[in-house]
Amino acid sequence: MDQPQLATRTTLTSQTGLEDLIPDLTDDTISFAGGLPDPAQFPKQAISDSFQRVLANNGLDALQYHNAKGYLPLREQLAERLDQENYQVNADQILLTQGAQQGLDLVAKLLLNKGDHVIVEAPTYVGALAAFAAYEPHYHEIPLESDGMDLVQLNKVLLTQKIKIIYTVPNFQNPTGIVMSLAKRQQLIELANRYNVIILEDDPYHYLRFVGETLPSLKSLDTQGRVISLGSFSKILAPGLRIGWLLAAEPLLKQIRYLKDGADLESPTLTQQVISDYLLHNDFDAHLEVLRKDYLQKRNWMLAALKQYLPAGFSYTQPEGGFFLWLTGPADLNFEKLLREQIAPQEHLLYVPSTHLYASNSVLNSARISYATYDQATIDLGVSKLSQALAREVSHSRAQ
Numbered sequence: 522m523d524q525p526q527l528a529t530r531t532t533l534t535s536q537t538g539l540e541d542l543i544p545d546l547t548d549d550t551i552s553f554a555g556g557l558p559d560p561a562q563f564p565k566q567a568i569s570d571s572f573q574r575v576l577a578n579n580g581l582d583a584l585q586y587h588n589a590k591g592y593l594p595l596r597e598q599l600a601e602r603l604d605q606e607n608y609q610v611n612a613d614q615i616l617l618t619q620g621a622q623q624g625l626d627l628v629a630k631l632l633l634n635k636g637d638h639v640i641v642e643a644p645t646y647v648g649a650l651a652a653f654a655a656y657e658p659h660y661h662e663i664p665l666e667s668d669g670m671d672l673v674q675l676n677k678v679l680l681t682q683k684i685k686i687i688y689t690v691p692n693f694q695n696p697t698g699i700v701m702s703l704a705k706r707q708q709l710i711e712l713a714n715r716y717n718v719i720i721l722e723d724d725p726y727h728y729l730r731f732v733g734e735t736l737p738s739l740k741s742l743d744t745q746g747r748v749i750s751l752g753s754f755s756k757i758l759a760p761g762l763r764i765g766w767l768l769a770a771e772p773l774l775k776q777i778r779y780l781k782d783g784a785d786l787e788s789p790t791l792t793q794q795v796i797s798d799y800l801l802h803n804d805f806d807a808h809l810e811v812l813r814k815d816y817l818q819k820r821n822w823m824l825a826a827l828k829q830y831l832p833a834g835f836s837y838t839q840p841e842g843g844f845f846l847w848l849t850g851p852a853d854l855n856f857e858k859l860l861r862e863q864i865a866p867q868e869h870l871l872y873v874p875s876t877h878l879y880a881s882n883s884v885l886n887s888a889r890i891s892y893a894t895y896d897q898a899t900i901d902l903g904v905s906k907l908s909q910a911l912a913r914e915v916s917h918s919r920a921q
């Protein structure tokens with residue numbers, strides 16, 4: 522067959538993936554690269570019990586087509602939970618998606634024509650860049666400070682460009698672990714109101730704060746219906762269930778529902794009913810508390826190992842929740858080259874280099890490190906190997 526002529530969007534979508542960067546894993550590979558939750562924390566038995574109950578009690582209904590909005594009892598359960606945090610959404614303002622990832626795609630599809638202007642944090646979530654790429658946007662990167670986006674820079678861009686979406690991960694940002702402060706959340710809403718921009722709040726780590734106070738979501742601070750907020754069961758129950766949620770005001774939500782009809786008709790009813798049953802029969806808050814304790818412990822192990830082994834000239838964030846910290850080295854260090862040529866093939870160790878986490882691919886000297894899946898000994902071993910490789914690289918480049 523002749524090579525089919527692909528749509529122009531594929532030139533962008535094929536550049537965003539990390540697939541060719543991350544080599545095949547050997548048995549002894551330590552991967553700090555993934556954004557995976559710890560499988561030891563999946564409540565496998567309880568989920569299995571819920572599958573059995575749903576199929577036994579409600580099986581024919583759970584196996585039938587329904588609608589794009591999603592299973593009403595689960596939307597009601599979510600609305601009740603979100604109400605406690607003042608989100609002010611009812612079940613009709615919730616759409617159940619195939620993970621937060623589908624929410625990113627649907628919102629981009631809703632708002633972006635080719636060449637439309639989008640604001641992203643620098644660095645940002647690589648999966649958002651992958652989702653947005655299909656709609657061929659023009660990006661403006663806003664540097665992250667220790668308390669969130671640099672709003673002075675943001676204001677400058679808003680003054681001169683017609684922006685369609687401000688995309689942010691306000692809690693334990695992927696990839697840096699940074700949290701946007703309350704003051705910045707409030708100012709961001711004011712700026713979005715002034716310039717009439719939609720904010721896309723991507724918040725899958727919301728319930729994984731293990732230090733400090735939970736801050737109000739952007740959605741709960743919104744008074745004009747301009748925040749679309751994404752949540753997910755992936756990091757707090759199991760990503761294999763592929764269920765997340767999207768919160769938006771009508772009429773945006775209605776249009777998004779039409780797009781979801783076209784994309785996949787609906788999220789899997791069986792898993793929606795299973796999650797609903799799980800929430801009914803289990804103490805979900807107790808489960809969340811266990812997760813927070815576990816990830817805090819892992820973060821502490823990683824911080825301790827970094828403190829012990831990392832050579833001078835490196836800095837890293839100290840996340841208060843979520844899975845990731847952000848490691849930054851000397852300005853001339855190229856984390857991607859180092860990964861490809863030495864750390865992956867020789868040390869059997871992986872991380873995500875910063876290059877792919879900037880819309881501009883412009884920053885080389887940082888990396889995303891996840892502490893979410895390993896025990897203390899493995900974290901210690903991985904960080905010590907990484908640190909030795911970094912120390913060798915730094916002394917080698919000094920010698921040149």
Ligand SMILES: Cc1ncc(COP(=O)(O)O)c(C=O)c1O
Pocket residue numbers: 556619620621622623646648690695723724725752753754755760764765
């Ligand atoms: C910031 C962010 N948004 C969205 C997602 C996608 O999550 P889901 O499994 O809910 O699609 C992830 C997963 O890593 C993420 O880190």
